[in-house]
Amino acid sequence: MSEVPDIRKNYIDVLNSVNKITEECGRKPGSVRLIAVSKTKPAEYIKEAMEAGAVDFGENKPQELAAKYEQVSGVRWHQIGHLQKNKVRHIIGKTALIHSLDSIELAKEIDKRAKAVGIVQDVLIQVNISGEESKFGINPENLPEMLESLKEFSNVNMTGLMTISVRGYSQDENRKLFSKLRELGSKYGLRELSMGMSHDYKEAIESGATMVRVGTSIFGERDYSLK
Template identity: 40%
Template sequence: MVNLAENIALVRERMAAAARRSGRRPEEITLVAVTKTIPPERIQEAVSLGLKDLGENRVQELLAKQPYITGGNWHLIGHLQRNKARQVWDKVCLIHSIDSLELARELDRRAMAAGRRVNILLEVNVAGEESKFGLAPEAVIPFVREITGFTGLRLLGLMTVAPLVKEAEEVRPVFRRLAELRREVEALHLPGVDMHYLSMGMTNDFEVAIEEGANLVRIGTAIFGPRV
């Protein structure tokens, strides 16, 4: 049986060391526990051990588990189809994966109708992988300019999924480019845009991501063990 307490402690130690190497404070970085395929009782155990931020890839899985978990802040970290936006827009604290104007418009419309705002990140396909979703890097600034007037959205940063490689050092340029994009957007000083978050780094590469500026890391296997 996986020892969650030990795994969480080890992940936090590694996060703290990476933060110090980059001249940052460990408390600046939020650990999002990726709960894909994990049963609710194990998720609740993790929450009781201090993991408050929970990340799900699929809308249906998130909605199925959410009623059984107390004390967690839910993040949608996987691809969101426009036709499922209505099911989840008000169920999460942050959507990491906005990658189309159609999706942004749908979320904006629903939030405005309810007198609320949706916290979002833009997903960027930095490496240009055909198998992954996300905006091309050169499309980010035009996209940000386009959604600046969407008063139902609150843009809080950028997200990427790096290629799966044997050596994490190989994807350092991916994380570095996302950090550069963040600075480029910040320099525009657009109203309603707060580039607070860089969501990047998973079990295989989160230390390199932190060294390059990540302050949201999405970790599943290192906490819950290999998925079956």
């Protein structure tokens, strides 16, 4: 069994790092939200991070988010992983923000489910900036059409964009990729930019991220044997 990480210390260290980088970029302190990615981690780990001040937590799998929603209160949940239409029902009313909207069909399902429970669901459009076939997200050139189509959904509130960089990219390559998302956001008046993880959140913040999604640096390596 792997050693239990010092989650409270790790969270504070990452938060201090995020704030330091933000201020060094000349940006307003606290303007970058740290999302603690708790996928595969037990509720006890989440509670430890909360003791250090964490509020925002990210999950990849809708069923895992829904289960933890019942186990832990006082959390702002983020659905950050790929979301299938038939899994939307698990998280509507439980998640503050869906980061991974990547099709009109998914938007239609989110709209329907949100309308049924009387809420407006905040979402981000996932954009595949790198063009990797293995990654989800829409192509950047399809963003205008996507934005226009979303206007018909009254219970979906599109607040910004999300992207994932490529493992193994250099710092300069990361900055270039993240800057492309920032440029898209500026072009279409989209304020929220979710980008950057444990290995590249520095470049993401330097490129304009308003949210970074950090898991390993807080909770340690993921353990997929945990249910």
